[in-house]
Amino acid sequence: MDIPRYWRLKDQRYKLQGTRCNDCGHLSFPPRLVCPECKSRNYSDYRFKGRGTLYSYTIIYQAPDRFDDQAPYLVGLIDLEEGVRVTAQLTDMTLDEASIGMPLEMVIRQICEDGARGPVLYGFKFRPPFTGQRDSA
Amino acid sequence: MRKVAIVGIGQTPVREHWQSNLRDLAVSALRDAMDDAGVETLDGVTVGNMLSGALSDQEHLGSLIVDYAGLDGVEGMKIEAACGSGGAAVRMAVKAVASGLMDTVGVVAVEKLTEYSGNHSTAALATAADADYETNMGLSFVGINALLMRRYMHEYGYEKRDFAVFPVNAHANAVHNPHAMFHFQIDEKTYSASKPVADPVSLLDASPIADGAAAVIVVAEEDVEKYKGMPISILACEVGTDTLALDNRKNPLWLRGVERSVKKAYHVAGVTPKDISLFEAHDAFSIMTALSLEASGFAEAGEALRFAEKTGVGINGGLPLSTMGGLKGRGHPVGATGVYQVVEAITQLRGEAPSPIQIPRPRYAMTQNVGGSGATVITSILTCLNK
Structure with a gap:
């Protein structure tokens, strides 16, 4: 399996790290070597806070091979507070709880297992924000 | 040139x-x-x-x-x-x-x-999307279209059943095309009853x-x-592109790749949307037809479904779509689809389509082949040489 890919993507998967253009301030996720707005190649790493709202969602019934054992599951497009949109699974909710506009926060979860002997892959998912005592748990 | x-x-x-x-x-x-x-x-x-x-x-x-x-x-x-x-x-x-x-x-x-198996092909087809940031999140290609469809329904106030017009038309035409995969009609009832693949996209929204x-x-x-x-004559064959990942587009409901491709094609061919006699749209999913009609200048944003009902997309309608069955009815052999569309447009222009689906004296036929969720779009406009 593509271990180098998962190692390479760890800052994105675990820290939601994209780029900020040093010339025009445009934020990108995923990271981009060339700013899509001003075309500058001068950028810094930028870590998104991981809070946003749901732009759209789907319930996947027929899943790609590696996700087959999870189906049905929710995938959404999430508008982050910083004005960037990301794709992620939605978690900690039932299938019928998803609704466009709901607030969400990022959380690290298991994404999938690559077969019986393959690595377990982790990364970000989004859930409704916790407000109670479980925050400190 | x-x-x-x-x-x-x-x-x-x-x-x-x-x-x-x-x-x-x-x-x-x-x-x-x-x-x-x-x-x-x-x-x-x-x-x-x-x-x-x-x-x-x-x-x-x-x-x-x-x-x-x-x-x-x-x-x-x-x-x-x-x-x-x-x-x-x-x-x-x-x-x-x-x-x-x-x-x-x-x-x-x-x-x-x-x-x-279907799951294996589903995974392979998903390589059309961004591998690191879409597919690896468990998103299927059908799922990408479902995200678009859900948002479209939300923004413009449509119900799922409003999309039936496209697959019903595609199947009705495919019945008469001997090369088509499906030779059975469907109606709004069978459409509404079909099982979800990636909600709200159901089996009868999706091309096989x-x-x-x-x-x-x-x-x-x-x-x-x-x-x-x-x-x-192939008057125009023009390409437009957009971001691979849906989440990188400011307004995912407006297909900029389609707009860029079609604007060039109209310009090069010297025609406007009103001149088009038939449109072989990329109806891989019902939502894709709707978005293509809008970005191609046939309908305003959010109006494609009302446009289809009002104008008529059947053989005798104002804008015949999927005249030989489209991707939905003829079938979607993915990388081959763009050439099937051109072959079908030529069959219509030559007057060689089976009589129930022959467009009467078509002048300009337009085909539109969409790669991924709109990242590569090729629009062609064809016409008879001696007209």
């Missing part, structure tokens, strides 16, 4: 071709097109295909197909642009002929999607995976007398 025409067409039926391999499907379609054009050899062949490597363990299709087609030594190369591979292959041939580099170029697009090959012979318009087949 030289003007370009198509003088030969060929296609295999769209089926689960378990008895035929990739090369034989391609060779059948290509040789049929060569016979139609009355040519013995070609200056070059462009091969449209997306998944031969993933699903047939076979890359390097160009030289393989020219060899088996009896074109020993001829240049052949594969062109890949996901579901837009077929249209992209036409584009490459048009460039070669228009520039004067070649005189007679064959385009053959081929795909075999039914070798493996299938096997097939289609081919055309591209030549210079000034040379059409040298060929046997009835020539059809």
